[in-house]
Amino acid sequence: MLGLVGIIQRLDKHLFDSLTNRLGDVFDKLTRRGSLSEADVDAALREVRVALLEADVALPVVKDLIARVKERSVGSEVLKSVTPGQQVVKIVNDALVDTLGREVEEINLKARPPAAMLIVGLQGSGKTTTAAKIGKYLTEKERKRVLLASLDTRRPAAQEQLRVLGEQARVATLPVVTGEPPIAIARRALQTGTLEAWDVVILDTAGRLHIDQELMDEVAEASRVTEPVETLLVADAMTGQDAVTIAREFDEKIGVTGIVLTRIDGDARGGAALSMRAVTGKPIKLMGTGEKLDGLEPFHPDRIASRILGMGDVVSLVEKAAETIEQEEAEELARKIQKGSLNLEDMLSQLRQLKKMGGLGSLMNLLPGVGRIKKQMAAANVDEKVIGRQEAIILSMTVKERRNPRVIHASRKKRIASGSGTSIQDVNKLLKQWQEMNKVMKRMKKMGKKGQLPDLSQLEDGALPDNMQLPGLGGPMGGNLGLPGGLPRLPPGFDKKKFR
Amino acid sequence: MAFFRRKKGATTPAADTPKTEEAQDSLMPAAAQVPLAAEHSSVDGPTPKPSKKPGWLSRLRNGLDKSSSRIAEGISSVFGGGRRRLDDDTLQELEEVLITSDLGPATAATLVSELGTRRFDQELVEEEIRAELAREIAAILKPVAKPLVIDSMRKPHVVLVVGVNGSGKTTTIGKLAKNYRDAGLAVMLVAGDTFRAAAIDQLKIWAERTGCKIVAREPGADAAGLAFDAMKQASTSRQDLLLIDTAGRLQNKKELMEELAKIVRVVRKIDETAPHDVLMVLDATVGQNAHSQVEAFKDMAEVTGLIVTKLDGTARGGVVVSLAGTFGLPVHAVGVGEGADDMKPFEAHDYARSLMGLTGQDGEAA
Structure with missing residues (x-):
């Protein structure tokens, strides 16, 4: 799918550059040598260090990581296909993934039912939403009978919040008894769990500071009473350097079995994940993505590693693309691209796919560190509303016009403009784009034959051309648009091995 | 200090603690502008006065104290309790301590380099460093500390x-x-x-x-x-x-x-x-x-x-x-x-x- 590949390749270039570019500056001064010297590595690691700190990885964790990376880097052979900078990034990335844990750790329910699960964390970390999400997940995916109970008697309306969320998630909640203290609620929840034969009882607790002795004692007591098989610490992906303290204190005082990282759909780089994992050694089990109750995913260490390095959560992007794009359609499109003959119907289907994926904004959201590109796009006048408007324009055309836009002349333009509520200029712009698109297609076909990638570097500085209304439509495109088999695989030129 | 620093030109009942409520009341119709009001303690005045509900400031202090204990510890560990020459290594370590409080690498670097320009190669004790850094930080924060x-x-x-x-x-x-x-x-x-x-x-x-x-x-x-x-x-x-x-x-x-x-x-x-x-x-x-x-x-x-x-x-x-x-x-x-x-x-x-x-x-x- 043309637009998307264009976007991905363009972003890939930028994102991969974010750290490797910096490193590139360091390495440019050096002549290419067979292996990395200690001085090379030291210079590079200074940049890595800043990148990690900017991603909110805690300082002690950064130091430890850097030491490990240094050990692995010095003397390591630089592969022929990569620059020294890329080589170091790869080693850093590997170290990050190692620290984050390569295995996916599932929620543990191995206990005599009802299995109690305690949800703890600071105020506002997303405990209640997470509790409801886990409840829904276990009910739907694991076919468990789940009971939710809120022990939060402190924040106004917290119990009501869980009740409403439970209703939305179709998960039962323990009836609220006004004035009942938290420990009593916990006992009653477990009793109810036993009597009514629930498989899992999820206990949402009040948000508390890890230094609030009284409240920490309370939750420790709740833990003693309920003997939870899982105690999940819910933490916000935006958390800064304090993540270490929070995780350590909760772990020491209550004994955490796993971590849930929330708001991973934001644009935080998520260094907190690394800090918490490193300090407690406890696995990150789940990631919360969004306010919808199905926004819960298993933890993907490799994605978080890329995010932390500012390389973007590219895998998620591609997966999202794969989810929304029909494979056959993509293949058909790829064929047409190769022929260099796209008509407006193709353009329409592209626009719609873009929309389906949540528009440019949401695509960009998956890619932290794209601030610069966003600005460029804003400067290049890429407006999401444009998608809607362009869709309207194409929809106001006859089938004949869509298939052969060349027939569109003055009076047709007038009709199309008034039919779509736009101006003739808008129609012209769209047609121009279509022309550009085909022109680029042809150019790329030629380059493809020569077997070389187009020079992506021309994209770099403010490079989106003026006529670019939509990335991938009319702008210079990344090469290799063969796109075999649609998108589920990573597009060529964007090979995973770059990172691994 | 009023609960929020008082608007310039507003009457300043200095640190006369007991008067706070009236002070606020009288302030309102006159200026028709009400700063966020609450317990009073004094910052503008030379000595802090205990307020009726002592909880206020001490609670914030407690919070901030707890929060700052580790940055203090960090600086202490850099200085090891004694004097230390402010050289590149010391500066680097100080920068790291600042980063652990979420100041961010860039701000931390700026603060430390300013410190370096002024005091480089001098023998300093921990308190001096803290006071210097606090002054720098206060200077950055002062323009933004405005009452609602x-x-x-x-x-x-x-x-x-x-x-x-x-x-x-x-x-x-x-x-x-x-x-x-x-x-x-x-x-x-x-x-x-x-x-x-x-x-x-x-x-x-x-x-x-x-x-x-x-x-x-x-x-x-x-x-x-x-x-x-x-x-x-x-x-x-x-x-x-x-x-x-x-x-x-x-x-x-x-x-x-x-x-x-x-x-x-x-x-x-x-x-x-x-x-x-x-x-x-x-x-x-x-x-x-x-x-x-x-x-x-x-x-x-x-x-x-x-x-x-x-x-x-x-x-x-x-x-x-x-x-x-x-x-x-x-x-x-x-x-x-x-x-x-x-x-x-x-x-x-x-x-x-x-x-x-x-x-x-x-x-x-x-």
């Missing part, structure tokens, strides 16, 4: 409260409501978080506790429409202050951010000058992502000031320093607990010294 000033002549003065999920918006509104009710203002709350389950109930409870009126609709209602109605109601019932809550939203969700812009537009249909303040609530535990938050909310909702919450934890809220440098947005208040009274003015000098683990009130007040 409510002009009750506006009937109503409109305050929109925005922020990411879980930052503490609703609680902050509860505290603001309490403070201004105590100062004698007629306050109306708007339950603009129509999305999160039970957010409306939460605000209703705050309205009850504080004796404020509240405008609310059913969950899922259009927040902008609600704000519009509330504006009308507030002006017909001659409210002094209208506090509009909004649903938490991540700054990279464009559609949701546009909703905020819409609320602002709609509010302006009734009063062109509104909202008079747009407060972004920032959780002190947040790290460098705070920059992205401020940038986006400033863009879409025209944020005019910040309130930093959850400073009673161990998070240092150091990111406020780099935010001040980058955006220069006023910081009005800090939240130090869940109670209605747990809010305190943002005071540059205090904040900076507390960040550095210095608790005393030495010299140069503001």
Whole structure:
């Protein structure tokens, strides 16, 4: 799918550059040598260090990581296909993934039912939403009978919040008894769990500071009473350097079995994940993505590693693309691209796919560190509303016009403009784009034959051309648009091995 | 210091503690402008006075003390209790200590390099370093430490409260409501978080506790429409202050951010000058992502000031320093607990010294 590949390749270039570019500056001064010297590595690691700190990885964790990376880097052979900078990034990335844990750790329910699960964390970390999400997940995916109970008697309306969320998630909640203290609620929840034969009882607790002795004692007591098989610490992906303290204190005082990282759909780089994992050694089990109750995913260490390095959560992007794009359609499109003959119907289907994926904004959201590109796009006048408007324009055309836009002349333009509520200029712009698109297609076909990638570097500085209304439509495109088999695989030129 | 630093030109009842309530009352009609009022302690005056409810400042102190203990420890470990020459290694270590309080690599580097230019190669003790850094930080923070000033002549003065999920918006509104009710203002709350389950109930409870009126609709209602109605109601019932809550939203969700812009537009249909303040609530535990938050909310909702919450934890809220440098947005208040009274003015000098683990009130007040 043309637009998307264009976007991905363009972003890939930028994102991969974010750290490797910096490193590139360091390495440019050096002549290419067979292996990395200690001085090379030291210079590079200074940049890595800043990148990690900017991603909110805690300082002690950064130091430890850097030491490990240094050990692995010095003397390591630089592969022929990569620059020294890329080589170091790869080693850093590997170290990050190692620290984050390569295995996916599932929620543990191995206990005599009802299995109690305690949800703890600071105020506002997303405990209640997470509790409801886990409840829904276990009910739907694991076919468990789940009971939710809120022990939060402190924040106004917290119990009501869980009740409403439970209703939305179709998960039962323990009836609220006004004035009942938290420990009593916990006992009653477990009793109810036993009597009514629930498989899992999820206990949402009040948000508390890890230094609030009284409240920490309370939750420790709740833990003693309920003997939870899982105690999940819910933490916000935006958390800064304090993540270490929070995780350590909760772990020491209550004994955490796993971590849930929330708001991973934001644009935080998520260094907190690394800090918490490193300090407690406890696995990150789940990631919360969004306010919808199905926004819960298993933890993907490799994605978080890329995010932390500012390389973007590219895998998620591609997966999202794969989810929304029909494979056959993509293949058909790829064929047409190769022929260099796209008509407006193709353009329409592209626009719609873009929309389906949540528009440019949401695509960009998956890619932290794209601030610069966003600005460029804003400067290049890429407006999401444009998608809607362009869709309207194409929809106001006859089938004949869509298939052969060349027939569109003055009076047709007038009709199309008034039919779509736009101006003739808008129609012209769209047609121009279509022309550009085909022109680029042809150019790329030629380059493809020569077997070389187009020079992506021309994209770099403010490079989106003026006529670019939509990335991938009319702008210079990344090469290799063969796109075999649609998108589920990573597009060529964007090979995973770059990172691994 | 008033609860919030007093507006210039307003009468200054210095540190005469017992008079605080009257001072506020008399201040209001005269200037028609009410700074957020509450317990008093003195910062402007030379000596701190114990206030009736000693909890106030000490609670903030406690919070900040706890939070700063490790930065203090960090500096201590750099100096090992004795003197140390301020060389490149020392500077590097100091920079790291600063980073652990979320100041960010860039700000930390700037602070340390300034320190280096002034004191390089000198033998220094820990306290000197802390004081130096505190001074630098206070200088950065001072321009942004501004009280939230409510002009009750506006009937109503409109305050929109925005922020990411879980930052503490609703609680902050509860505290603001309490403070201004105590100062004698007629306050109306708007339950603009129509999305999160039970957010409306939460605000209703705050309205009850504080004796404020509240405008609310059913969950899922259009927040902008609600704000519009509330504006009308507030002006017909001659409210002094209208506090509009909004649903938490991540700054990279464009559609949701546009909703905020819409609320602002709609509010302006009734009063062109509104909202008079747009407060972004920032959780002190947040790290460098705070920059992205401020940038986006400033863009879409025209944020005019910040309130930093959850400073009673161990998070240092150091990111406020780099935010001040980058955006220069006023910081009005800090939240130090869940109670209605747990809010305190943002005071540059205090904040900076507390960040550095210095608790005393030495010299140069503001």
